Amino acid sequence: MLLEAANPGFFDLVDENAVLEAVSVGHRVTEGIIWWPQKECLIFSDMGVGKVYKWDPKTFETTAIKFPSNISNGNFIDTEGRIVTCEHATSSVTRMEPDGRYMKTLASHYDGKQLNSPNDIIVDSRGRIWFTDPLYGRTSPVAGIKREAEMGFQGVYCINTDGSLILARKDFEQPNGLCMEIGEQTMLVNDTPRQEIRRFKVEEDCTLSGGETVCKVGGRPDGTKIDKDGNIWTTASGDMQVFDKNGLLLGTIHVPGQCRNFCFGGADRSELYFACETIWRLKTKTQGAKFFV
16 A cells, blocks of 8 residues: 555645656665756665766656766755765765866864764755754765764854854754745754654754654654645655644555655655665655755
8 A cells, every 4th residue: 555644634735646756766775856947857875875866757768977976865956056975984064166167165073073964955045054964974884884983963054145154052862854934934853763853943144943852753753744735744664654734644555665865856845755775766646845946
């Protein structure tokens, strides 16, 4: 069974007869999947082979655009249409410049200590870059390089528009997926071991206040996005769970394989793309939230 409704409203978002379509196959440990609207294509990382790929919906061709990738994980498109990326092997946030060859390092240390392993990343409409920094790239033999941490905590950071690195919040066990909510006044952050999604107020100084739990997830949440109505979509121990903005569970999508992350994409943002060993596509009845692109 692909779809499991917990609330009748779930089928207002996904047709009960919807089917998955395989668009790119033969991968190992995919992550960091994001739609690149300026180029109308999909970007995703495969940490198992150390590459970042582009998938073209017009040709169905999958092409490596970054290799070696330094075990890249999260990707996002910034306000100028460039790819910003979290690298596990270098504990850095980098940006692919327009020529596609030069990688600029945007952040690697905080307070004189190397970051843990930047994991997931977003960019807001002001061009500020936000990322989570759990330990997974230092503890996983598949998705990182085993080594001791220097930092002593696992936080969320903001790279401000002047290039300064600001610690936004650090009271997490392992912060993972993150997402701005509509209006960019609040942010959602997954804490994977605690199986919860927390809501924070985004302050002018790039710190995060509040932090109440909005969703208790039935599994370990990884990636999180919202749709145009503010509903919360999150991966949960390989599947996907969908909540309304108040944390009411609407339903579950049982994705084949181990789904770590996903994104909305397509010309109208109505398609879900799941990052598993196969990249799957699912047509929805809603659209991903539109921010600055």
